Amino acid sequence: MAVPVDARTLAVEQMRLGDHAFAHYADDEARWGVLGVFAQLGLARGEKVVVLADPAVSDDEVFQRLFPHAGSSEAAREHGQLEFTSMRELIHPQRHFTAERQMGRLREETEQALADGYAGLRSVIDMAWVQDLEMDIEGVMHRELHAEALFTDRRYAEICTYDRRRFAPETVEAMRLGHPVALLEQPGQLGASHSEQGLRLVGEADWSTREQWSAAFRAALAGSGCDEPLTVDLTPLTFLSVTCAAEVLRQVNRSGSRERLEVHCTPFHADLFRRLGARQIEALVLVESEGATR
Template sequence: MAAAEDASPAGTMPVQQLRTGDHAFVGYGDDDAGRDVVTTFAWTGLAHNEKVMVFSAPQLAEAEVWNRLDAPGALLGAARERGQLVLSSMRALIHPARHFTPERQWQRIEEETDRALAEGYRGLRTYIDMHWVGDLDADVAVMMHRESHAQHLFTGRPYTEICAYDSRWFAPEVLSAMHEAHPCRLLPHLGALHGEQSENTVRLAGEADINTREQLIAALREGLARSADARRLTVDMSQLVFLSAACAVDLLRMAASSAAHDLIEVRCPPTVARILRRASDGTSTNLVIREVSRR
């Protein structure tokens, strides 16, 4: 119902929407959390013919890391044998240096990115568990400086990075600062739905299905109430990767019944737009569906 255009800046998103050049934060709070994030990140990189390096928590045995990647398996094993999938550590990355410095780490990441390109891959993506800070007895403030001054690794270069922070180990103020320092913030697991409210806008990221349906309805209801005086609401679903038919009907029904709104604009990826259009009966005269995409 409207032409495709670029989506709004990244912000909070599911791991499936990471693109080359993204620098992402993800937090976790237990030993089993985040398995689906690193697995999806790794598999996506392999599918895109990128080289993938996983720097897991130093306390994890290599066999356990493979289990987190849903290994062993023929495809992952082959990727490992040909060097496309690499398990490593920050200690090994910065070798022979014995102590962490941002400059040494930046240098090695740039070298590994160039190496991936020379090997015929489209780029490099890394998953870095930040427990390396304790393993190398690094200064947390120096690490924070690295994180907030690393944009040169990503600008104009085919490099993507997830930094995973254990909320049990890092202080709340460090987690808060690092959450803000990263251009992208990931949902902690697959299947989650994240909602944000701002003036006349509801932003939804993740997956809207039977498990998150009530959360979706609550977010839309709040957005409609907050924007009643303005008589227009933007529903930004540009970071949504799945919308069930039931949730699509919920959105359309709420839009059709909102006599207080002259315009409800839904910004969403083409796949979500198709679901909404198929579910629509054409009675919502105040509804505009606008396709957006990340580039």
């Protein structure tokens, strides 16, 4: 099942405290990539990281998967900055999950992390716990759709990751739509979404994604008239190679005269476009912005 990319999709590197994100996987080997980046960035930013992984996987294996090169993460685990637990342990002594109990415990954990001197708390939650606790999916969906209070003060961040083999496609899609942020499935991917406003690209534009990058621009240029303004949002990109930037200018030149093409991008990427000759394209307007609009 293909999971759509839309205006809420981000790369995991762009997550910050206050974000509540949906992630997904359908491969036991690939499922650790996004979670590992999220956990590693949390430690690097001085946040406490709590991991509630698939209950069928041991804590030691989860640690090795998330931190394959170990290093300072071993010390973080020893000192309590990195913690492995489960939903069953989190809601103890209650035996049955309730949204109120879970959210209350996460608030307590956030307050304790701040009291211990951390910048905030981020948690990784594999939704395999739903089957482990024999929880009805309606109760889970209610919690996911009504958890705003955990995130409003921007001291807590959370990834809820869904195994597409465990959950029905309609449940996965409802959860994707219900989260304020949806993540690309893997680090290093490129996602493209087309709308009436234009084209939005998220993730990494490099040699491995260049064909997808080129095809997305061709479709956007072909789908808009030359007398209509076209907006291309590149602010969600985490990487833009020289080759891919040059491809943008090449396609714009080949598409013929155009009324206006706005490219929204970071100052760094705007400078790259100018160095490659963007000033010579009259219809091209670079709109500088610091990162994706949230």
